[in-house]
Amino acid sequence: MDIRFIPTNEQVMFRDSVRRWLERGGEGGADPWPHFAEMGWLMAALPEEVGGLGGSLDDAAIIAEELGRGLVKAPFVEVAVTATQLLLTLAPERVAAVASGDSRPILAHDEAEARGDPLWVSTRARRDGEGWRLTGRKTGIVGAEGADIILVSAVAEGQGLTLFEMPADTAPLRRFRTIDDRSGAELRLNDTPAVPVGPPGGAEAALLHALDCALVLESAEALGGMARVLDMTRDYLMTRKQFGRPIGEFQALRHRLADMFIEVEQARSMVLRGLAGLRDANPRERARLAAATRARVAQAGAFVGAQGIQLHGGIGVTAEYPVGHYFKRLTAFDLRHGPSAVQVERFAALSLPTQAGTGS
Numbered sequence: 001m002d003i004r005f006i007p008t009n010e011q012v013m014f015r016d017s018v019r020r021w022l023e024r025g026g027e028g029g030a031d032p033w034p035h036f037a038e039m040g041w042l043m044a045a046l047p048e049e050v051g052g053l054g055g056s057l058d059d060a061a062i063i064a065e066e067l068g069r070g071l072v073k074a075p076f077v078e079v080a081v082t083a084t085q086l087l088l089t090l091a092p093e094r095v096a097a098v099a100s101g102d103s104r105p106i107l108a109h110d111e112a113e114a115r116g117d118p119l120w121v122s123t124r125a126r127r128d129g130e131g132w133r134l135t136g137r138k139t140g141i142v143g144a145e146g147a148d149i150i151l152v153s154a155v156a157e158g159q160g161l162t163l164f165e166m167p168a169d170t171a172p173l174r175r176f177r178t179i180d181d182r183s184g185a186e187l188r189l190n191d192t193p194a195v196p197v198g199p200p201g202g203a204e205a206a207l208l209h210a211l212d213c214a215l216v217l218e219s220a221e222a223l224g225g226m227a228r229v230l231d232m233t234r235d236y237l238m239t240r241k242q243f244g245r246p247i248g249e250f251q252a253l254r255h256r257l258a259d260m261f262i263e264v265e266q267a268r269s270m271v272l273r274g275l276a277g278l279r280d281a282n283p284r285e286r287a288r289l290a291a292a293t294r295a296r297v298a299q300a301g302a303f304v305g306a307q308g309i310q311l312h313g314g315i316g317v318t319a320e321y322p323v324g325h326y327f328k329r330l331t332a333f334d335l336r337h338g339p340s341a342v343q344v345e346r347f348a349a350l351s352l353p354t355q356a357g358t359g360s
Helices: 009-023 033-038 057-069 076-090 092-099 204-239 251-278 283-317 323-335 340-351
Strands: 105-108 124-128 131-142 149-156 160-167 173-177 183-197
Touching: 009 057, 057 076, 057 204, 057 251, 076 092, 076 105, 076 183, 076 204, 105 131, 131 149, 149 183, 160 204, 204 251, 204 283, 204 323, 251 283, 283 323, 283 340
Parallel strands: 105 149, 124 149
Antiparallel strands: 124 131, 131 183, 149 160, 160 183, 173 183
C-alpha cells in the first residue's frame, strides 16, 4: 500500500499558507470562505478538468490538519471534501463553482437511528408529477450556516438510494450551535420538494466513497487539534512552577506528556494509512481502513484532550483558556457519524472474510 510519509513541496506550501493565515488572526469573526477560495484550498484535491489544481486528498488533509490546529469553525472538510467528492461522481459540472467558492453545498445524510451505518437511510422520496418530495429527518449537519445548497440522501420509490438537493435558504432546517460552537442543524422533511442530483437510484457508491473520505479527512482535522493540545500542555508544564521548579521536570508528569505524544503519533500514522486506503480500488478495503482511522483517531483524541485538561488543572476548564475548547472539538468529533465503538464494530465486520461468489 502506497503510504506517503513525506509531504510534497506543494503540501508544504499549503501548510505554511494556512499557518500564516492563522497567525494573522484566522477567521477573526469574518467569513473565511473568500480567503479559502483565493488561496486555492477549495480546489486542492480536485482534478484540473473540473477547475481544480490536480492534487489529491492528501493535499486536502494537510489543509484540514492545520485548520484543526487553529480550531477553525468553517466547514472545510464538509464542503471541499465530502460534498465535492459526491458531486465529482454524480454531477461533475457543478464542482467548478465549489472550487471557486461560488457554491457551498453541505451533505445531510446522518440519521439518529443510523449509529454509524452509512447505508441506513429512512428518508423517503416519492414522485409528485415531474418532481419529487422528501419525508424524513437528518441530524448532525455541520456547516449549514453559509451553505447555499443542501444535498440530501433518500430512498426514491422504485429506484433506490438517490441524492437530492434543495436551496438552503428554503430548506426546513432547525439551526443551533454545537457543543464545540460550530454551526449545527437538523433537517426535518415533510413532503418537501427536492430535485435529484444524478440518476435516481445511482447514489450508493458515490455516497459510500464520500463518507469514507469524510471519516479520514475529519480525522486529519482532529489530528491537528490534538497536536495543538500536546503543544499547549508541554508549554504549560515547562512554565508553571512548583517548589521552585517547572512542573514539567517532575517524572510522573513527563511520563503523561510522553503518553500524549505517543497517542498523537499513532493517530498521525492512522491518518496516513487511511489516506492510502482512500486510493485503494477495493471499496471494502477503503471502508475498512476509513473506519479504523476514525476509531483510532477518536480514541487518541479522547485521551489527549482529557490529559490536556487534567495537566492544566483548574485553568483548563475555563472559557478563557483554549485547551477546553479543543477538548470540546475532539469530543464532538468522536460522536459524529457514530462514536468510536461503532466504527470499531464496523471495522471488525469489514475485516471478516467474504463468501466466495458474493462479489464483495
